[in-house]
Amino acid sequence: MISVVVVDDQALVRAGFRVLVESAPDLCVVGEAADGAAAVEVVRAQRPDVVLMDVRMPGMDGIEATRRIVAALNDPDGGDQDTGDGGTRVLILTTFELDEYVYAALRAGASGFLLKDTPPEDLLDAIRVIAEGNALLAPSVTKRLITEFAARAEPRAAGPDRLEGLTPREREVLCLVAKGLSNGEIAAQLHMGAATAKTHVSRLLSKLGARDRAQLVVAAYESGAVVAG
Numbered sequence: 001m002i003s004v005v006v007v008d009d010q011a012l013v014r015a016g017f018r019v020l021v022e023s024a025p026d027l028c029v030v031g032e033a034a035d036g037a038a039a040v041e042v043v044r045a046q047r048p049d050v051v052l053m054d055v056r057m058p059g060m061d062g063i064e065a066t067r068r069i070v071a072a073l074n075d076p077d078g079g080d081q082d083t084g085d086g087g088t089r090v091l092i093l094t095t096f097e098l099d100e101y102v103y104a105a106l107r108a109g110a111s112g113f114l115l116k117d118t119p120p121e122d123l124l125d126a127i128r129v130i131a132e133g134n135a136l137l138a139p140s141v142t143k144r145l146i147t148e149f150a151a152r153a154e155p156r157a158a159g160p161d162r163l164e165g166l167t168p169r170e171r172e173v174l175c176l177v178a179k180g181l182s183n184g185e186i187a188a189q190l191h192m193g194a195a196t197a198k199t200h201v202s203r204l205l206s207k208l209g210a211r212d213r214a215q216l217v218v219a220a221y222e223s224g225a226v227v228a229g
């Protein structure tokens with residue numbers, strides 16, 4: 001059973017998401033929060049598999065809440081290290097198609113980004129994808145927003161040196177991951193087997209110390225491996 005926490009400042013929206021999530025036999029809602037600070041506390045108490053996180057909320061917003069939740073996962077004293085498969089993952093949900101939200105969410109450690117008008121079945125599938133440890137970066141809207149904002153983002157701490165240990169093939173795979181391609185699409189484009197593509201992605205995660213594909217996207221853009229445009 002995949003456990004979910006719903007975070008939104010509107011009670012009616014939270015109730016709608018709860019009904020939708022619990023309509024699926026393999027999903028359950030274990031908590032709700034109306035703002036970012038409360039979300040951090042609920043996640044600490046419940047340790048859900050997935051958080052459905054709103055962005056614009058009073059007080060602490062969803063980006064800062066995501067940052068704190070992910071930081072707690074990386075804190076040896078945070079108590080979340082025994083979750084086994086990487087612990088809680090955050091899926092950002094918003095009505096606002098603003099570029100900075102996508103990139104800020106990914107930099108904060110979110111594993112995916114969807115608009116609230118996503119069809120119900122697609123949202124349920126997205127929860128499952130995130131819970132399995134994958135990043136939800138394939139939808140065209142997400143790729144467009146990531147690319148547009150990355151083109152304007154200021155250089156960050158991840159410089160070219162971070163990629164020094166990668167092979168030429170791994171760099172190719174990283175660039176394709178950053179463009180939102182799935183393992184199957186990467187395999188087709190580079191004329192390799194799907195299992196080989198998956199192995200390359202796994203090695204990238206290990207070498208770059210990335211938690212999931214979303215963090216690979218951030219690393220690719222910030223190191224200059226991908227030139228957005």
